[in-house]
Each structure stands twice: as structure tokens, then as C-alpha cells.
Amino acid sequence: MSEAKSAESRPYHHGDLRRALVDAARRLLEAEGPSALSLRAVAREAGVSPAAPYHHFKDKAELLDAVAKEGWEILGSQMAEAKTSAAGMQQLTALGVAYVCFARDNPALYRVMYDAARDKEALPAEMQDNKASAYCMVRDTMVEHGADPTEEQHLELASAAAWCGAHGLAEMAGFKQFDHLKAELGGERPFLEAVLSHMGLFPKPHHGC
Amino acid sequence: MSEAKSAESRPYHHGDLRRALVDAARRLLEAEGPSALSLRAVAREAGVSPAAPYHHFKDKAELLDAVAKEGWEILGSQMAEAKTSAAGMQQLTALGVAYVCFARDNPALYRVMYDAARDKEALPAEMQDNKASAYCMVRDTMVEHGADPTEEQHLELASAAAWCGAHGLAEMAGFKQFDHLKAELGGERPFLEAVLSHMGLFPKPHHGC
């Protein structure tokens, strides 16, 4: 777990402590969960004093923002990859599956991503970009496959609804209490796809019924 | 804000400190938000020493569990009331609206309710009861209005999907970043109902399309 360049001589100036801190944070996050993510623990993991991070981040929240930003980046790229590996209308389903799978496979990171968005008037610019690009992929894919791009309001509504549904499912998928349901429905992927499909969001983004 | 029976003589034994602590916690939660909910602050608000709560709760999490349990209780009763004030298929919509409205009007409490459920193998029995009763209302209402009660799997799926959708929407409704969308769609209720209805969950819980 520990970095610190194996005890001996780390130069006084780290080189790229900012990067090292974000990496340390993600390492801790994966290993110990979100509750272990204290600024001091991150500094420890990176092998520096507890005050060092304050030269690279205004406070703890700003460090977590940097972690969250990388999360949105990864999620975006995974969604993009999922989209190319499907065709036609199923691209939307693929996006939804990719979204929820990401949340399931990186529960701690996923929580940091949304915690960073809570109680904030606006997101830091770079994080907003990464998040928006993931969000727009849903919208764009809807347009590419039948949705009317001139019906702006309906399009926004459909995207928002899809996003809400995916997020809700993503959160529930992380709850142990849903395990019995997942089991009943035969494994996680079927559960996931079943709910997504039942939501009627991804396979049928058009109006009417 | 402060309790403490107005400075002078509170008897050494409180009478019902457990109740007082939960009330103090909910008061703090509403006034200062979830981040202000420290055990010490709750004890202060109730006018007792920082160690006193440990005679009524094993740790902080158990106090929050008690708060969360009351949250599920309130949510359940509000959903029940909403159901009676609607008829036919619209009862499901009413349930969804009531759910999301509760989350919007009690964002801090809503967060405590779900935080208490995170990373737990199983919920404390009483909380589980309150939560399950809210969950079952959705299921029951579906059965009352057209869903086939013998198709157990599909029913579970529909309920789970509805729950996921409502939770996702509830969370998003609490995010400031969605304000512009809400505004565009003309106020919060229309946004809420529009998304719920678009999700196709509540108004049409039956199969097929």
C-alpha cells in the first residue's frame, strides 16, 4: 500500500505531488472505502506531511473534486466504448448498462463523484465538462436513433429521465439489501438489463406508447 | 435552538433521553444539515454530556438509524395519504410524486435514510419494517390496478424499477445543477411529474407497449 519511494531518499520537492495525491486517494478509496479517505491518510499514503496537500488543493473538498473529475472521465470513456460496441437503438441500452456497471464496479468512486456534486451551486469547470460529456452522449444517441432534435424540451426530458433512472438503479445496485432480488432474477447483469428495459427508458426513447 | 430545560434544574436523570436525542438530532438536521450532525452536537442540543448518548445507542450510527427509521415512517404515512387522495391508476403517480416531494422537502433527512442503508448487510429490524411498508405500497397498488399478482417476477421487477426511478429523480431534484432544467420545464412539480410520467413507470405498470 505505502508509496514513499521505499523509505530512503525522496527529494524534498516531490516532482508532481498533486498527481501523487490524487493517485494515493484513489488507491485508498479502492482499498478502504470512502470513509477512510481523510486528507491526512492521503498525505500519509503519498509519503508527505499532513499539511503538504494544502499547497495543491485549497481544502479536502478540492482534492475530492479532482478524484471525482477523473471518475467522470473514466465513466465517459467506458460509455463511449460501450456505445461503439452496439448498434442502432441498442446503443442506448449499452450506455445504460455501462453506466450502472461502472457504478457497481467502482462503488466508492461513484459515491465520491456524486458527493462532490452535492450542495454545490455549480461544479468546477473541468468536472462539469467531463460530466456533461457523459450526459450528452445519452442525448446525442437519442437524436441519432429516432428522437426529434427539434423537440428540445422533450429531448431534455428524456435525457434527464434516463439519467435519473440509471442513477437510481446504480445506487440500488450497490445496496446489499437488493442482493436477494438480484439473485432471484438470476445474476446481476440480467437484473440490471431487466430493470433498465422495464424502465422503458433506453430501448424506447421516443414519444407515445 | 437549545433545549436544556432553560438552564436551571434539569433532573439528573433525563426521563427519556433517547427520545430527546433523536428529536435533537432531527432539529439539528433540519437547521444545519447533515454535516452538522455530530454526536457531540446532538448531546449539546439535548443538554447532556458527550458521553450520555452511549447509554442509549451503541454508537453514532445507531442514533442515525433511529433518525432514519422515523424518516421512513413519515415517508410511509405521506405516501399512504397521497394514495387515498387519488383514484385508479393515478394512485401510482401519486405515490411517486409523494416520494419525490418528501425527498425534496426533507433533503437532509432523506440522505440520512439512505446513508443508514449503505454498507449494511441488513437493516435494523424496525427500520426495515418501515422501509418495506413504503416499498410494498407500490407493489400493492400495482396489483390493485391491473398488474398480474401471479407474475411474481415481473411484479418485483416493476416495483424495483419504480423505486429506482423515484430514488434517482429524488436525488437529482436535490441537486442545484438541475435547477435550470426545472426552471425550463416550468417549476418543480411539472418537472417532477413530467419525468415520472416520461419514465413510464407509474402511469403504466403493466407489460407491453
Add this chain to the structure above:
DNA sequence: AAGATATCTGTACAGCGCTTAGATATGAAT
């Protein structure tokens, strides 16, 4: 009246986020 028990206080400890003052290394200008 006396003792067992439940409830509360006081004190303490380690860990937290964050601030400040001072040490050390780097890069630019001379």
C-alpha cells in the same frame, strides 16, 4: 434503610481538517 442498577458527568485519547511559522529546494537575474 440498604444495596443493586440505570443513568449521567468528567476526563482523556487518538484522529480529523486546517492554520501558521519556518525550513528547504528550485529557477531567474545578475
Add this chain to the structure above:
DNA sequence: ATTCATATCTAAGCGCTGTACAGATATCTT
């Protein structure tokens, strides 16, 4: 090469947190 401004780090410390423990005080049982 020397000097100096600046960037980056450490050490120490403040007030907060959750929690443990010993002892005080009230209530209950007999």
C-alpha cells in the same frame, strides 16, 4: 557563480470529532 524571490515542504498546534473509562448520582427493589 551568487543572490534572491518563489514554490514547496515540515513541525507544531488549535478546536473539533467519536469513543472509552472511572466515578458520581438518582431510581428501583427489597
